[in-house]
Amino acid sequence: MAKYLFALLGSLATLGALGTIFLPNPVHAALALIVALVATAGVYVVLSAPFVAVLQVAVYAGAIMVLFLFVVMLLNVQGRAGKRTVWMGLGVLGGGLMMVQILHLVRMLRMPSASVTVPGFGSPQAVSEFLFAKYAIPFELISVLLLVAIVGAVLLGRKEAPSGR
DSSP: OHHHHHHHHHHHHHHHHHHHHHOSSHHHHHHHHHHHHHHHHHHHHHTTOHHHHHHIIIIIIIIIHHHHHHHHHHHTOOOOOSTHHHHHHHHHHHHHHHHHHHHHHHHHHTOOOTTOOOTTTTOHHHHHHIIIIITHHHHHHHHHHHHHHHHHHHHHHOOOOOOOO
């Protein structure tokens, strides 16, 4: 049963990711990304990592996507054609190559079933050891990067005051 649920959630995550790439409306694309992130959280639950699943929903589908939608609405971004088809073609080509590599690796490794996990996988202790001990500096650098992105979005979306005094 777990492998069928895993396949269903993986397919839903893939469809959400494809919607993120191919939907012309930026708000719809951001909503498709939320679907992909929530489906990924479901995959974590199937892999017996509920804490990581909660973090996935709270951090990515919650906070980060609210920021993305805020920036999209703040900047009033419209879907644009033109060079977009070239970039979509390159993205599809790159994604296809990556999928071939992943399938090759799965065949080589002969992965165990989803029910076999490492003890402590996805537990708060394991996540905190990686996040705040081993990867503390990258974690802080990413938080500064997000802060700079928010400030940049606000500055780009700011309306200039009329200078007719």
